[in-house]
Amino acid sequence: MRISARTQYALGAMLALAVADRPVHAERIAVTQEIPRRFCDNILLQLRRAGLIRSQRGPDGGYWLARPAGQIALADVIRVTEGAEPPARPFSPAAAPLAEIWDRLRSHENALLSEITLADVIAAGDSNDSAVAGREVR
């Protein structure tokens, strides 16, 4: 797992949009999520191009989720900001059995992150005894 600042910011922004019931300005997101203003623009643009959010220009413009928060998995966001990583490295044939292990790790990670939606995270944040912790992913 490579949680880059960009990814963390993007998730924060998505959560901010998820809790709002109306379009939100980049400015507001930047402030509440503590994202450098210009960088925030940058990230929102990327999220929009990926189809995760929608936007409107001009005064009273802003951003909102393209789908309900319950239908956007963390993995959806992460895939956008991290890009598709090279599947793994075989390197020497002698170390090949390791590849299987990397695969298992990636699978588990992927399963977990595909299972948890923005709505889940918000729910976990509210009832501070986390709903997320209750889930089982194999």
Place this chain on the structure above:
Amino acid sequence: MRISARTQYALGAMLALAVADRPVHAERIAVTQEIPRRFCDNILLQLRRAGLIRSQRGPDGGYWLARPAGQIALADVIRVTEGAEPPARPFSPAAAPLAEIWDRLRSHENALLSEITLADVIAAGDSNDSAVAGREVR
């Protein structure tokens, strides 16, 4: 999980030592594991300093494992080459619930890699229907 080339090489080297019954030259490891010669030295030195392998200089010198292969977990090796990573980033308070998720991911990863030893990997490589796959880590 950040499988750097260095880590992959280090694991390959450790596996090479694990299957040998006598000290092995850096040269030989570099060739069989397809590690750039000089870089191989570099990595072996690091592994020795960490106490995972031992060495002897001069002709007929070489490297060997400091402990039996069954007592060296993949995590032991990875911890050396990757160094201790900063535990996670809270970032904005709004995105705080995410921290718990990162923790779960790291825990699982850690559990799996601490469970699997060099001996396990070698066994999985031999009986090509993997012994490793049979394990359960929660």
Place this chain on the structure above:
DNA sequence: ATTATTCCTACTTGTATAGTAGGAATGGTG
């Protein structure tokens, strides 16, 4: 027309990874 906002490309700067260079120290062998 003005103004607030999103949109877009390109740039800068810092840090980590991957790998290299040059040679000192050590130990076996003749």
Place this chain on the structure above:
DNA sequence: CACCATTCCTACTATACAAGTAGGAATAAT
């Protein structure tokens, strides 16, 4: 002892990527 193969050590370079910045064009409301 001389020689040579090997490990040992510090420091350097080169490249890539992450983080963030800059300047302004397009659009929409008033």
